[in-house]
Amino acid sequence: MSEKVIDLLREAYGDEMETVMNYQTNAIVLDGVRAEEIKESLQTDIQEELTHAEQLGNRLKQLDARPPGSAEFTASQDSLQPPEDSTDVLSVIEGVIDAEEGAIALYRDLIKAAEAADDPVTEDLAVTILSDEEAHRSEFNGYRKEYRRD
Numbered sequence: 001m002s003e004k005v006i007d008l009l010r011e012a013y014g015d016e017m018e019t020v021m022n023y024q025t026n027a028i029v030l031d032g033v034r035a036e037e038i039k040e041s042l043q044t045d046i047q048e049e050l051t052h053a054e055q056l057g058n059r060l061k062q063l064d065a066r067p068p069g070s071a072e073f074t075a076s077q078d079s080l081q082p083p084e085d086s087t088d089v090l091s092v093i094e095g096v097i098d099a100e101e102g103a104i105a106l107y108r109d110l111i112k113a114a115e116a117a118d119d120p121v122t123e124d125l126a127v128t129i130l131s132d133e134e135a136h137r138s139e140f141n142g143y144r145k146e147y148r149r150d
Contacts (some may be wrong), residue, residue: 002117004145006065008110009056009122010131014073015106016053020046026095028141031086038089038143042096045136052129059125072141086148093140100137108132 027042029103059069067142114123 001063001064002113002119004113004117005117005122006060006063008113009060009063009108011067011070012063012071012103012106012110012126013053013056013060013067015076015099015103016049016056017070018073019049019074020053022077022082022095022099023049024091025082029086030080030092032089034147035087035089038092038132041139041143042092046137048132052112052132053082055125055129059122060122061083090144093143093147096140097124097137097144100140103133104130104137106107 023042023046027039027046030039053067060067077095077099079098080092083091107126110124110126111130113121114126
């Protein structure tokens, strides 16, 4: 089994769990009428991100590896931290887009590594999750256009 594939699966698992935490926190702290749609979208996406983490963790287990615990990953989503101003919805939107772009890059790397390792199961999983992440990015790009117009 490819150590690169295992490492990327573990990294993706940690990133998905970090995303869940940041989406949840932002959904709680945002204030204002304009924040409601973003909060609802984040709440919906939390379950999908948890599902991604579960799928990645299960794939690691199938490969005789294990997903990392909280002490085994380094938080990296600085732009997705809750804003000081709880009405700064645009900063959360920008943070989500940044996190999704990072996830998209990671899943593209995982697809390449899985293909090189002749691991079509991991490749298929990464392609499926990549599609979800691209859909999230597209949704939040739409929100960003709307908020910048106002």
